[in-house]
Amino acid sequence: MNEPSAGPLAWVNGSDAxxxxxxxxxxxxxxxxxxxxxAATQGFAQPYGLTLNLKRQSSWxxxxxxxxxxxLDAAHSLYGLIYAVHLGIGGVAAxxxxxxxxxxxxxxxxxxxxxxxxxxxxxxxxLHRHVHQTRPKLTFAQTFPTGTHAMWLYYWLASQxxxxxxxxxxxVVPPPQMVAHLQAGRIDGFxxxxxxxxxxxxxxxxxxxxxxxxxxxxxPEKVLGCTRAFVExxxxxxxxxxxxxxxxxxxxxxSLENRRSTAQLLSAPQYLDAPLACIEPRLLGDYxxxxxxxxxxxxxxxxxxxxxxxxxxxxxxxxxxxxxxxWGLLRDDPDYLAVARQVQQLDLYREAAxxxxxxxxxxxxxxSQLIDGKVWNGSxxxxxxxxxxxxxxxxxxxxLANC
Amino acid sequence: xLRILLINDTAKKVGRLKTALTEAGFEVIDESGLTxxxxxxxxxxxPDVILIDTESPSRDVMEQVVLVSRDQPRPIVMxxxxxxxGVMRQAIKSGVSAYIVEGIHAQRLQxxxxxxxxxxxxxxxxxxxLHARDQQLAERKRIELxxxxxxxxxxxxxxxxxxxMRRQAMSRQQKLIQVAEQIIAMSELLG
Numbered sequence: 134m135n136e137p138s139a140g141p142l143a144w145v146n147g148s149d150a151x152x153x154x155x156x157x158x159x160x161x162x163x164x165x166x167x168x169x170x171x172a173a174t175q176g177f178a179q180p181y182g183l184t185l186n187l188k189r190q191s192s193w194x195x196x197x198x199x200x201x202x203x204x205l206d207a208a209h210s211l212y213g214l215i216y217a218v219h220l221g222i223g224g225v226a227a228x229x230x231x232x233x234x235x236x237x238x239x240x241x242x243x244x245x246x247x248x249x250x251x252x253x254x255x256x257x258x259x260l261h262r263h264v265h266q267t268r269p270k271l272t273f274a275q276t277f278p279t280g281t282h283a284m285w286l287y288y289w290l291a292s293q294x295x296x297x298x299x300x301x302x303x304x305v306v307p308p309p310q311m312v313a314h315l316q317a318g319r320i321d322g323f324x325x326x327x328x329x330x331x332x333x334x335x336x337x338x339x340x341x342x343x344x345x346x347x348x349x350x351x352x353p354e355k356v357l358g359c360t361r362a363f364v365e366x367x368x369x370x371x372x373x374x375x376x377x378x379x380x381x382x383x384x385x386x387x388s389l390e391n392r393r394s395t396a397q398l399l400s401a402p403q404y405l406d407a408p409l410a411c412i413e414p415r416l417l418g419d420y421x422x423x424x425x426x427x428x429x430x431x432x433x434x435x436x437x438x439x440x441x442x443x444x445x446x447x448x449x450x451x452x453x454x455x456x457x458x459x460w461g462l463l464r465d466d467p468d469y470l471a472v473a474r475q476v477q478q479l480d481l482y483r484e485a486a487x488x489x490x491x492x493x494x495x496x497x498x499x500x501s502q503l504i505d506g507k508v509w510n511g512s513x514x515x516x517x518x519x520x521x522x523x524x525x526x527x528x529x530x531x532x533l534a535n536c
Numbered sequence: 537x538l539r540i541l542l543i544n545d546t547a548k549k550v551g552r553l554k555t556a557l558t559e560a561g562f563e564v565i566d567e568s569g570l571t572x573x574x575x576x577x578x579x580x581x582x583p584d585v586i587l588i589d590t591e592s593p594s595r596d597v598m599e600q601v602v603l604v605s606r607d608q609p610r611p612i613v614m615x616x617x618x619x620x621x622g623v624m625r626q627a628i629k630s631g632v633s634a635y636i637v638e639g640i641h642a643q644r645l646q647x648x649x650x651x652x653x654x655x656x657x658x659x660x661x662x663x664x665x666l667h668a669r670d671q672q673l674a675e676r677k678r679i680e681l682x683x684x685x686x687x688x689x690x691x692x693x694x695x696x697x698x699x700x701m702r703r704q705a706m707s708r709q710q711k712l713i714q715v716a717e718q719i720i721a722m723s724e725l726l727g
Contacts, residue, residue: 154665154668154669154672155665155668171706174705174706174710174711174712175702175705175706175711175712176675176676176679176698176702176711176712176713179672179675179676179679180676182669182672183672184668184671184672384699384702387699390703391699391702391703393707394702394703394706394707395706397706397707397708397709398705398706398707398709400709401709
């Protein structure tokens with residue numbers, strides 16, 4: 134509560150009062166739903182006149198359907214899910230969507246089965262060899278066809294010279310079921326958010342091959358998503374919601390104790406329903422890959438980073454569109470910048486951030502170097518999308534020099 | 537088909553509405569007089585709409601209407617001969633969705649019922665919202681109270697008190713309000 138106590142009160146009584154006070158807030162059982170759960174249960178929304186009713190969803194497809202139908206007002210969402218629905222490639226009719234804020238960066242990973250480990254496939258080179266020499270194809274699971282996990286899996290495999298659409302098979306599995314699928318031998322590997330990778334390692338069913346932060350340090354991941362109709366109809370509610378979740382994000386990162394108690398809260402049956410031992414270490418940045426390597430990760434899952442995590446950068450949204458294009462999910466280039474401007478609610482975010490004293494820099498783009506050495510800064514999305522050696526673009530347009 | 541509980545509170549043995557309603561195609565369960573226990577009948581019959589035909593709504597009628605609106609709200613339409621605006625206001629306040637004076641024609645019943653039902657739905661939504669707001673305000677007050685108590689007990693500032701309460705709540709997988717209630721209860725116990 135860094136705000137003077139009169140602040141929120143004056144705000145709620147004034148003309149900026151939320152138009153809708155009870156919010157159905159969807160989430161998936163994943164560690165990165167933390168700020169949403171903390172905001173809803175620890176009194177962060179009440180000062181703004183909001184009651185947040187948490188609704189756990191069983192799969193991303195389910196969450197998407199309820200978000201689009203309005204049964205959920207807003208949700209902990211995959212970046213790629215929001216953009217895919219907006220562009221009409223998300224498995225339902227195109228619906229105008231909105232990203233209110235970023236919820237977290239980092240903290241997902243690609244894991245392989247014990248079976249592969251037994252064959253000596255414990256690193257990228259061995260996987261490359263195995264994929265090119267062995268039949269049948271390996272089956273990898275991700276969590277949603279256009280989701281972040283699919284994109285991280287594809288990006289990583291491609292960076293290791295493996296074509297993710299031609300040389301391996303992909304299936305969709307909801308995050309909490311990943312470990313059971315691995316155990317049943319239905320999949321050889323998967324990309325998912327925590328605590329499900331740590332859980333596979335803990336249960337001695339698999340090992341972590343690569344964290345997603347090695348693909349892109351501080352990569353965008355989950356967002357607070359809703360339909361554009363919701364933001365337009367209830368702008369004050371949307372702003373208040375962002376304020377509450379921003380404060381919860383800040384609280385989680387305030388101290389080590391706060392992070393620890395966040396892990397304890399998340400392990401409850403109604404949230405992640407997973408043992409604390411699977412949630413806490415990686416939430417604190419302590420990794421054990423199941424192959425005997427342990428490290429403290431400088432780019433572990435983070436929720437706030439003084440607002441760096443929460444600002445809905447246009448370049449973050451655009452990146453997912455470039456990957457949709459790269460993998461043939463989009464047949465043509467969208468107007469990357471215009472679409473990102475429609476979806477990312479930068480103005481609303483900035484108002485909310487300044488109201489709770491969180492820095493929201495004037496920047497709309499950020500620059501990052503990814504695992505394959507390429508730099509993404511949002512400046513030439515169409516060129517970037519066609520700059521990759523491995524891709525699935527169906528057209529024959531000339532590609533750039535570095536292919 | 538709409539299920540209508542028809543209460544005949546007039547002197548006539550056979551009420552004027554039953555025939556009109558049946559002709560208009562509604563399923564009608566009729567009751568004579570208000571010597572019945574209306575909430576109990578609503579519970580049993582589970583009507584979509586309650587129609588009360590009364591020459592002039594008495595205090596008893598109003599009381600029964602209030603009980604129904606409070607415990608098992610339904611759209612309630614009142615047909616009456618009473619012109620007094622005071623009585624009408626009181627009926628609406630008790631929970632009547634539509635107050636119709638005189639003139640019952642079979643062809644007018646459907647639109648009257650439609651309006652009553654729409655009006656009922658919007659009232660219910662508003663009521664739910666107000667209820668949620670009251671509850672939220674009450675929770676906030678309890679949390680504030682607990683925070684104040686904790687600040688005294690631990691000799692700490694507001695932010696520290698909130699952090700302590702939240703940490704406690706989270707490590708016990710509880711909501712902040714639950715820990716606030718525990719602090720209040722403990723403080724009452726220790727006087």
